[in-house]
Amino acid sequence: MLTPAIHATRNETLAAELDRAINNKTKPLGSLGALETLAKQIGLIQNTRQISISDPAILVFAADHGVVAEGISAYPQDVTWQMVENFLAKGAAINVFAAQNNCALYVVDAGVNHDFGPRDGLIDRKLAKGTHNFAQQAAMSNATCTAALEAGMALAAELKGNVVGFGEMGIGNTTAAAALMHKLTGIPVAECVGAGTGLSPDGVLHKQHVIEAAVARHSGAVTPFDILATFGGLEIAMMAGAMLKAAELRKVLLIDGFIVTSALLVAARMQPAILDYCVFSHCSNEQGHQKMLNALQARPLLNLGLRLGEGTGCALALPLLHAAANFVNQMATFESAQVSEKSE
Amino acid sequence: MLTPAIHATRNETLAAELDRAINNKTKPLGSLGALETLAKQIGLIQNTRQISISDPAILVFAADHGVVAEGISAYPQDVTWQMVENFLAKGAAINVFAAQNNCALYVVDAGVNHDFGPRDGLIDRKLAKGTHNFAQQAAMSNATCTAALEAGMALAAELKGNVVGFGEMGIGNTTAAAALMHKLTGIPVAECVGAGTGLSPDGVLHKQHVIEAAVARHSGAVTPFDILATFGGLEIAMMAGAMLKAAELRKVLLIDGFIVTSALLVAARMQPAILDYCVFSHCSNEQGHQKMLNALQARPLLNLGLRLGEGTGCALALPLLHAAANFVNQMATFESAQVSEKSE
Numbered sequence: 064m065l066t067p068a069i070h071a072t073r074n075e076t077l078a079a080e081l082d083r084a085i086n087n088k089t090k091p092l093g094s095l096g097a098l099e100t101l102a103k104q105i106g107l108i109q110n111t112r113q114i115s116i117s118d119p120a121i122l123v124f125a126a127d128h129g130v131v132a133e134g135i136s137a138y139p140q141d142v143t144w145q146m147v148e149n150f151l152a153k154g155a156a157i158n159v160f161a162a163q164n165n166c167a168l169y170v171v172d173a174g175v176n177h178d179f180g181p182r183d184g185l186i187d188r189k190l191a192k193g194t195h196n197f198a199q200q201a202a203m204s205n206a207t208c209t210a211a212l213e214a215g216m217a218l219a220a221e222l223k224g225n226v227v228g229f230g231e232m233g234i235g236n237t238t239a240a241a242a243l244m245h246k247l248t249g250i251p252v253a254e255c256v257g258a259g260t261g262l263s264p265d266g267v268l269h270k271q272h273v274i275e276a277a278v279a280r281h282s283g284a285v286t287p288f289d290i291l292a293t294f295g296g297l298e299i300a301m302m303a304g305a306m307l308k309a310a311e312l313r314k315v316l317l318i319d320g321f322i323v324t325s326a327l328l329v330a331a332r333m334q335p336a337i338l339d340y341c342v343f344s345h346c347s348n349e350q351g352h353q354k355m356l357n358a359l360q361a362r363p364l365l366n367l368g369l370r371l372g373e374g375t376g377c378a379l380a381l382p383l384l385h386a387a388a389n390f391v392n393q394m395a396t397f398e399s400a401q402v403s404e405k406s407e
Numbered sequence: 408m409l410t411p412a413i414h415a416t417r418n419e420t421l422a423a424e425l426d427r428a429i430n431n432k433t434k435p436l437g438s439l440g441a442l443e444t445l446a447k448q449i450g451l452i453q454n455t456r457q458i459s460i461s462d463p464a465i466l467v468f469a470a471d472h473g474v475v476a477e478g479i480s481a482y483p484q485d486v487t488w489q490m491v492e493n494f495l496a497k498g499a500a501i502n503v504f505a506a507q508n509n510c511a512l513y514v515v516d517a518g519v520n521h522d523f524g525p526r527d528g529l530i531d532r533k534l535a536k537g538t539h540n541f542a543q544q545a546a547m548s549n550a551t552c553t554a555a556l557e558a559g560m561a562l563a564a565e566l567k568g569n570v571v572g573f574g575e576m577g578i579g580n581t582t583a584a585a586a587l588m589h590k591l592t593g594i595p596v597a598e599c600v601g602a603g604t605g606l607s608p609d610g611v612l613h614k615q616h617v618i619e620a621a622v623a624r625h626s627g628a629v630t631p632f633d634i635l636a637t638f639g640g641l642e643i644a645m646m647a648g649a650m651l652k653a654a655e656l657r658k659v660l661l662i663d664g665f666i667v668t669s670a671l672l673v674a675a676r677m678q679p680a681i682l683d684y685c686v687f688s689h690c691s692n693e694q695g696h697q698k699m700l701n702a703l704q705a706r707p708l709l710n711l712g713l714r715l716g717e718g719t720g721c722a723l724a725l726p727l728l729h730a731a732a733n734f735v736n737q738m739a740t741f742e743s744a745q746v747s748e749k750s751e
Contacts, residue, residue, distance in 0.1 A: 094692075094714045096712025142746060149433050154433060158738075366710060367439075369440045395493055400496065403482065
């Protein structure tokens, strides 16, 4: 597998120029808070003072998970393909929010347990009808995991825009994400698991025990790649590949909730510089997401108690990216507007 | 003065219908978090299941403050009129964010210490060239305060849209807002004052002492109206009037930061039911705003460390109001999309 070469965005000259441009705008110093941080980050990613948001797109990766056989989800597995159908019919939350914010939406079948046949609007990258049950064996073979990463890279390489959001659909994938989180951060499993789509407290405890037993069984998985292959999902691996490639291409990566962040965690353990390219759209209500964000030293833009996935947080945060670019590009400066500056 | 009659939005039948509509959408129960709460609130305000966001507008009220003579601002008073010019030239942050989000913007001269003459785009409701210095005398006479409230009511009555955001510009107005906050909530002045546009710690302490001395001097101001007249601003009083009328007309009130919330605090002490109509766009970085929101039991949508005013938080939060309406109006239901529901 060819690993993308991701460069840190650090550039002190440009950073100083961006600071100057931001501070000269007609507003008290620092008064646009997180939008100022965001504008500077986008400038560094794009390596220019002329920051822009062009042709943003959200990729939604869908796949099934063998571990559902352990009874770890509140919804039946069929919901994965039914929701893919819902995406194609434009009836899901992500369709609504992407359309509202003029964001392209691409739905990728990374490994759903269903025959869709050729369908308009569905990008077929199915590698298997779901993963194996990681309670019993590795979720993916090394070859399948590599193929998923590479398929993701190829998809990211085809995007024309400079902002890519990531979303997912896959019944059972909070269980995979919690296992990845535990293995990659060392945070106890009990603090990684949550209710997902709506488990009872007993259900959450059962999910915890399933993961703990699997972690004990697969104690040999240590590298980020092995951990991904052992506990991940086809959608998670494909996302991680797309993230790596998108960062290499110096796109802004818009990160959604718990599962998307788990894919990033894998990618960041492979290539730490990827974090320079990430904008964290929101903090999910899924227990564990805040701690995962903390482990990445990430500060999310929104905190709306969302726990829907699909990339909905990305679509909802997109207007803030536009706002960051727009204030830098469109606001007057103290000089141009002839506004007096702060008294000394 | 004719006080608007604001009715509580409580309606159990409609609330149950809205819950049903929201819960039938193809998503896990409650998974859209704050957007679900917001959708329900808008439905109750509009008294319908067919919620809509039409012709949103932001009113920016500008005025000057006599208390600047006490040296309580980091910027000179001229910045008030200079920023009004900047609004008219479309160079300020609020121009950029309102335009981005297709929101009408109206700039109101409530009492700026400057002769603008007749100007396109400026709504002239000037009642005086700023308030008196409340360190020495009441900021406004009762007659002026009443006139400001009534002018605000008349402005709100002219708006055609169903969402009104509120913004302000006025050098010195965080001092007025902090005094109002203290008088109306009982929170100690030291916890109400903040850096405003960028005071030093010494400057903040001086501001605190100015307010404490004024509060001692005007101990007779007890009713919300008297407190407003004594410590408020022309823009604050006019905003409070516009808020009261907009709520009577069952519009959604979009509340910005520290100063706008202080105007709402006055209005809410006059008519508590107004709070049913308020959407709190963000929590400002101005120290005191979080406590003011707590006093109103308000949960803001955004927390971006903004402290710019002008209604910028309202403009930035507007896409979330659209999202709330859109998911209710456009998402498929489990039935329509034939998606399986949660297992029992």
